[in-house]
Amino acid sequence: MRVVVLGTSSVYPTKDRNHQAIALLYGPEILLFDCGEGTQRQMRIKGLKISKISKIFLTHWHGDHVLGLPGLLQSLAMSNRTQPIEIWGPEGSKEKIKHLLQTYEVSFPFRIIVHEIKSKKLQIIDEELKYEIYAAPLCHTCPCLGFSFKEKDKVKINTKYLSEFGLTSDPIIKKLQEGKNIIWKGKKIKAKDATFIEKGKKITYVVDTCATENITELAKDSDLFICEATFLNELKEQATERGHLTAKQAGSFAKKAKVKKLIITHFSQRYPNLRPLINEARSTFKNTEAAKDFMEIKL
Amino acid sequence: MRVVVLGTSSVYPTKDRNHQAIALLYGPEILLFDCGEGTQRQMRIKGLKISKISKIFLTHWHGDHVLGLPGLLQSLAMSNRTQPIEIWGPEGSKEKIKHLLQTYEVSFPFRIIVHEIKSKKLQIIDEELKYEIYAAPLCHTCPCLGFSFKEKDKVKINTKYLSEFGLTSDPIIKKLQEGKNIIWKGKKIKAKDATFIEKGKKITYVVDTCATENITELAKDSDLFICEATFLNELKEQATERGHLTAKQAGSFAKKAKVKKLIITHFSQRYPNLRPLINEARSTFKNTEAAKDFMEIKL
Numbered sequence: 001m002r003v004v005v006l007g008t009s010s011v012y013p014t015k016d017r018n019h020q021a022i023a024l025l026y027g028p029e030i031l032l033f034d035c036g037e038g039t040q041r042q043m044r045i046k047g048l049k050i051s052k053i054s055k056i057f058l059t060h061w062h063g064d065h066v067l068g069l070p071g072l073l074q075s076l077a078m079s080n081r082t083q084p085i086e087i088w089g090p091e092g093s094k095e096k097i098k099h100l101l102q103t104y105e106v107s108f109p110f111r112i113i114v115h116e117i118k119s120k121k122l123q124i125i126d127e128e129l130k131y132e133i134y135a136a137p138l139c140h141t142c143p144c145l146g147f148s149f150k151e152k153d154k155v156k157i158n159t160k161y162l163s164e165f166g167l168t169s170d171p172i173i174k175k176l177q178e179g180k181n182i183i184w185k186g187k188k189i190k191a192k193d194a195t196f197i198e199k200g201k202k203i204t205y206v207v208d209t210c211a212t213e214n215i216t217e218l219a220k221d222s223d224l225f226i227c228e229a230t231f232l233n234e235l236k237e238q239a240t241e242r243g244h245l246t247a248k249q250a251g252s253f254a255k256k257a258k259v260k261k262l263i264i265t266h267f268s269q270r271y272p273n274l275r276p277l278i279n280e281a282r283s284t285f286k287n288t289e290a291a292k293d294f295m296e297i298k299l
Numbered sequence: 300m301r302v303v304v305l306g307t308s309s310v311y312p313t314k315d316r317n318h319q320a321i322a323l324l325y326g327p328e329i330l331l332f333d334c335g336e337g338t339q340r341q342m343r344i345k346g347l348k349i350s351k352i353s354k355i356f357l358t359h360w361h362g363d364h365v366l367g368l369p370g371l372l373q374s375l376a377m378s379n380r381t382q383p384i385e386i387w388g389p390e391g392s393k394e395k396i397k398h399l400l401q402t403y404e405v406s407f408p409f410r411i412i413v414h415e416i417k418s419k420k421l422q423i424i425d426e427e428l429k430y431e432i433y434a435a436p437l438c439h440t441c442p443c444l445g446f447s448f449k450e451k452d453k454v455k456i457n458t459k460y461l462s463e464f465g466l467t468s469d470p471i472i473k474k475l476q477e478g479k480n481i482i483w484k485g486k487k488i489k490a491k492d493a494t495f496i497e498k499g500k501k502i503t504y505v506v507d508t509c510a511t512e513n514i515t516e517l518a519k520d521s522d523l524f525i526c527e528a529t530f531l532n533e534l535k536e537q538a539t540e541r542g543h544l545t546a547k548q549a550g551s552f553a554k555k556a557k558v559k560k561l562i563i564t565h566f567s568q569r570y571p572n573l574r575p576l577i578n579e580a581r582s583t584f585k586n587t588e589a590a591k592d593f594m595e596i597k598l
Contacts, residue, residue, distance in 0.1 A: 011373075011374070011377055012343075012374060012377070013339065013340040013343065014340075014343060015343060015344050018340065019370075037336060037337060037339070037340070037366075037367065037370040038336060038337040038340060040312065040336070041312040041313075041317065041336070041337060044311075044312065044313060044314060045314050060404065061402075061403055061404040062403070062404050062405070063369065063370055063373040063374075063403050063405060066403065067336075067369055067370045067373075067403070068336065070362060070366055071318075071336040071362055071366045074310075074362040074366075075310070075311060078310055078311070095401075096401075096402050096403070099398040099399070099401040099402045100398070100402045102394075102395070102398040103360075103395050103398045103399045103402060104360055104361070104362050104365065104366070104395070105359065105360040105361050105440075105441040106361070106362060141404075142404040
């Protein structure tokens with residue numbers, strides 16, 4: 001599983017920072033979180049194939065998070081994609097996509113399925129039941145969502161324990177993973193002794209919000225917490241007014257939610273040097289890094 | 300007067316080539332021709348201020364020519380622009396911009412004035428009567444226009460001729476420029492002897508069209524002819540089918556229109572090496588160059 005940061009600016013893209021987008025590479029598919037202007041080109045530069053995108057999650061309909069969507073859809077249309085694409089977004093997304101599709105001279109050879117998230121929680125479980133997605137309403141100047149990707153827990157085999165029974169490789173091992181006890185060379189092996197749970201990784205993406213306890217709840221125990229830190233805390237009032245967080249607040253939420261790693265992003269163009277933002281977040285949560293375009297995090 | 304090339308790809312942006320856009324820097328204003336995805340960031344990278352854009356000319360509503368428009372307008376809105384912005388485009392542009400404005404969560408503190416060009420020719424003369432813009436319908440898979448910018452001719456003073464009369468600097472010289480004869484130190488000086496015409500520069504922008512005589516007429520005597528050369532001539536049939544020109548055709552139109560310089564652009568991603576395209580255009584029109592992103596042409 002890899003997370004690739006495709007953009008880290010706030011409203012104005014800069015020389016070094018594109019609008020927001022995060023690609024989550026999971027098995028053969030790419031899950032895209034937000035799609036700011038230029039996202040398709042950022043993917044191209046990074047060598048990621050847009051054809052692999054299966055699902056798109058939009059936090060909200062401010063331009064820096066969605067302006068790249070029509071171009072991405074059009075490039076998929078030009079590439080003769082037939083597989084439907086599913087898009088999740090806040091209330092109003094269906095109407096917005098309806099207008100978007102009428103803006104440009106293009107027709108789509110695939111279905112665009114839009115889901116509006118109105119309730120607090122969302123679970124998407126793919127056919128192979130490998131992950132769930134959670135969404136939570138945030139606190140911005142328009143309807144906005146935070147998202148968590150949660151890989152399902154895996155039942156792993158305690159190979160050392162099995163080797164005591166002389167069982168190293170056999171199709172019967174699968175039964176143990178399914179929670180069934182087995183008999184091997186006349187001896188009973190209990191599933192609960194021969195297996196253990198490997199917790200699935202959890203990644204949370206929170207941008208464009210002022211402080212709300214939903215952030216803590218959504219991000220709880222995340223392995224990776226990608227969180228906006230648009231301003232320094234000296235501009236906390238302005239941040240709150242505009243529906244944003246400061247670096248210090250991002251650090252506090254990381255601490256409260258007991259995440260493993262915090263990546264701050266969505267920086268105001270007023271900070272060409274990010275050191276003060278990093279230091280501020282680290283003052284509350286040590287394992288903090290600043291996102292940069294094309295950064296890659298392996299999990 | 301400077302022309303800055305902001306994008307040179309065709310439908311798919313590549314690592315090195317952004318979607319189409321051309322900025323014409325004329326006095327204090329920027330005239331923008333097309334606005335593909337990422338144009339605002341390309342301007343930022345090049346150090347051009349989007350606030351200076353006064354007029355936008357859209358050839359047509361295929362994404363690679365217009366996807367950057369909503370982001371550009373939104374950034375202008377965030378910068379509290381109040382000066383109206385005027386947009387010219389083909390028939391249907393008003394409806395498309397209406398949908399575009401309803402797609403995103405943004406309001407505009409300035410007027411967006413949309414002009415649809417239905418007739419063959421267009422003249423826009425700014426308050427100071429310095430230039431005209433011409434448009435001509437082209438031949439694409441949707442309504443599409445070519446544009447010419449024509450600086451008005453200037454009446455210049457023949458200083459050498461005037462010095463024979465001992466007239467080097469005096470407000471009376473302005474009268475000669477206005478076409479009036481004057482008396483200087485008892486001698487009559489005729490305007491037609493003391494002045495000459497300096498032809499205004501002409502720039503023509505033609506993209507997304509198959510061969511049509513409108514190209515020749517529009518580009519006639521241009522100092523700079525920016526013309527698409529999406530394919531090599533070996534793919535002429537495919538080019539025509541898709542409403543595009545080959546490099547050879549671009550060269551032929553440059554020759555027929557007697558332009559001074561040809562810049563080819565809008566390259567298919569199948570040509571990472573442009574040398575064959577340049578050679579092909581040069582076989583008919585020698586003074587040809589290939590556009591690249593951030594290229595600057597002074598006139």
